[in-house]
Amino acid sequence: MSIKQEQYELNVLTSGLFFGEGPRWRDGxxxxxxxxxxxxxxxxxxxxxxxxAQMPHKPNGMGFLPNGDLILKLNARDPPVSLHPERSGVVRRPLRRLYRLRR
Structure with a gap:
């Protein structure tokens, strides 16, 4: 039995991140x-x-709503927030209607 090994070339896309995480691909x-x-x-x-965006706390998770809004989680205690990078690049209102806290 033989197995054909695919070969790929790896290229560095960027550098200078301290601790990059939560990559998401959208709109190129x-x-x-x-x-x-x-x-x-x-x-x-x-x-x-x-x-x-430059954040006051450590951004540690993100995703997108169907309308394109970027959702960020800043730390374990605070609720997720919505970010509109194409409009102003600043954090908007907390998204309390999208989640439920457990106490």
Whole structure:
């Protein structure tokens, strides 16, 4: 029995992140949070890295709503927040209607 091994070339897309996590792909861009750097970036296919938000706490998880709003979790205690990078790049209202806290 023979197995054909595929070969891939690895390329560095970006650098300079302290602790990048939670990558999400949307509309031709990679969104990634830098937990220790307290920033959220987009990275395009050419490797251009753009800060879309500088956060007061460590961003440590994200996703998108169907309307395109970016949802961020900043720490274990605080509720998720919505970020609108295409409009203003600032954190908007907490999303209390989307979750339920357990006490």
């Amino acid at each position: 861009k990679l969104y990634i949070s830098d937990m220790l750097g307290k920033k959220v970036y987009t990275i395009d296919a050419s490797g251009t890295k753009t800060v879309i």
